[in-house]
Amino acid sequence: MFDELRGRIVLVTGGASGIGAGIVDAFLGEGSTVISADLSFPEGLLRRQEHAWTIRLDVRDEDAVADAVSQIGERLGTIDTLVTAAGTSTLGFATETTSAQWDLNLDVNAKGSFLVAKHVAARLVDQERTGRIVFISSQAGKNGYRGMTAYVASKHAVLGVTKTMATELASRGITVNAICPGIIETPMKHRERIEGGAIRGMTAEEVAAEDRSQVPLGRTGTPEDVAGVALFLASDLAGYMTGQGINVTGGMTMH
Template sequence: MFPELKDKIVLVIGSSQGIGKAVVETFLDNQAKVIAADIAYDFIELHAVSPKYFQTHLDISQEAEVLALSQQLINTNLVPDIVVDVAGISTMDFLVESKTSDFDKTYQVNTRGAYLAAKYFTNAMIAHGKKGRLIMIASQAGKNGYRGMAAYVASKHAVLGLVKTLAIETAANQILVNAVCPGIIETEMKQRERVEGGALRGLSAEEIRQEDISQVPLGRTGTPQDVANVVLFLASPLASYMTGQALNVTGGMTMH
């Protein structure tokens, strides 16, 4: 628990399931004021679930929606102290057989979405004098290559480039920008990837799962909470001298 996070305003983008849901719950446990934004929510205006928990619709790939949410947060005195961008999608296919439309769709959410979130919410922080934190959920796919995932791999490499650049540009404003690079995390998206990736390779989803486990030195795949714990660390006073970093949460699978 970090008492310093009490009543801090935390915007979590991509929050309805998996890692995003765990991040929301972790900040609520630390008594922060959390705004959960996700394409799955119907509320265009902020919907108060409780005095410290709000939900709102957001398609992170749409600039008009990101701008509108940024303005809404300014108008309601809810400019975030911490922004966590978890939103991401993946497609499965070998590069030479893949659809250009799938590549474009993945980039729209994973990379363009990260760019838009960084641009508008960081601008709001700067305009209101907030010495904030921006935390991007990238992936170990931002450091390695993986068969059947060219669009996802490329998009997450690009996210790390955005993080490194923005960290330099906002250092004078004392806004810290970092990334978390999860490995194999047990989420709905990972379960779908095993089915689709297995079909590409002639393997069952269970065979892919066993292969996943075999690649992790710690002998298990990760949980959304494993990732949320590192997000919490980056948002806490313990990480006050860190910016431009990409922290692995991979059980030792990726070590660079």
């Protein structure tokens, strides 16, 4: 579909499952060389298939991030496109949210996304290369949701970083955008339904039915729904877009 993505080097954080895994598969399908970064992988930059690589990465650790970007650059070349899909969530009402829960969400979702983008962008600037940065935020970056204080705050922060880096990097030909997924069927969403249902006195099945009822298109989303937008933002067609938070919510969020 996007011939220009063939041969491009793409780093996807959180690529082992959920939205990240869907994005990895989508770029591989376009012929890109894709590095999937995740804490669940073995140490080192390892080839999985011809154009598919893995690297173990804790996005909260700046030294580890800098080393990973350096390893990729030395072995494969400069990263053309970054997609930051590594993320986590905890549930709890604001008055019950602990400092540890707050720190976890902000460290992984906001700080982690920023650190990887910082080091990828720095290499692009140093080498006078253009590129694409795609943050995975959430419709929780635009709205408030009961029982998700720390997660909502972290995803709002991602949109702030998106706008600021887009402004700073525009003159370098580097676009920076965010995708704001709605209710996407992933292992994390399934866990949230169990934990959120327990807080609200509902079963996971009841929460899932409530989820579907809130989506104008009548269904929840899939990682592939998000991956298609990531491909577009990485493509030449999106060359005049930067600083945007694109909703992929089935109409649940429209602003």
